[in-house]
Amino acid sequence: MAVDLNMNVLIVDDYATMLRIIKNLLKQLNFPNVDEATDGTAALNMLKLKDYGLIISDWNMQPMTGLELLKAVRADEKLKKIPFIMVTAESKTENVVLAKEAGVSNYIVKPFNADTLKGKIASVLGAF
């Protein structure tokens, strides 16, 4: 099935610059509908108000981390099937294992490039 490029994508990061970078890279990948949140709590509120087809989140945020957001999403009956990509500088094995156990769809280590982002999105949504 073809990927709906018009789907709503939610990106979550406490660094405004990072949000801007990911948004621009998504724009280049032809995803025009991108919303931003600066922490897990704000993201969770947004997820309850609008339908999203993909979440791309940082891990290290306060007060609600990306991992906590992931767990909250997976615990919510309405949200649990949304693909969730973690984009983080945390690259230790235990981080990846924890995220995987919590149900992350894919994991990108910062710094990353556009090809990596595209490849990981394709791996969770299908080729586009």
Add this chain to the structure above:
Amino acid sequence: MSDPQTRSQAAAPGADTASLMAGIRDLSTYIAGMKREIANISPDQMKSTLIDPATNELDATVEATAAATNTIMDVAEKLMELSGQIPGDHGGKVMDYVTQIFEACTFQDITGQRIRKVITAMRAIEERIAGLAKLVEGVDLPAEAPDKPKLANPFDQSGLLNGPQMAGKGHSQASIDELFSSGS
């Protein structure tokens, strides 16, 4: 029957005692010196003259790189818009270059995280030093040698060369121009 070494030790008990006493004296001098060094650290002064200014410098570094990154991104976004109007392969090439600029800009997030780690480490060192200094508080210590060289303070503003100034400190180019043209 005792061996020759045991016999030798038994024959000269005074030498052993003198050596032991000398060792204790050395140790005592060493401990006193260490206590003096710890007492002279003066954590409050270290906080105000070294740790706080160093933290401010690092904060300013993060702010400056964030501002520069945003400027770069502003330009890259404008180029991205223009690339659609460029005919032929050139538009695609410009877009590829813009993508590389966006990718490179992720450095700001990484350096910001690294700098935050350094700030946290500095605060931890500050706490440990304060704890050590508290241990020797009130202990009567020998005075510091007067000829002991002082540690350099990179944030001491009394010299001529102080490096880049924090925002709001020092002169702006406009006020320098004013100073320069005033003839004073």
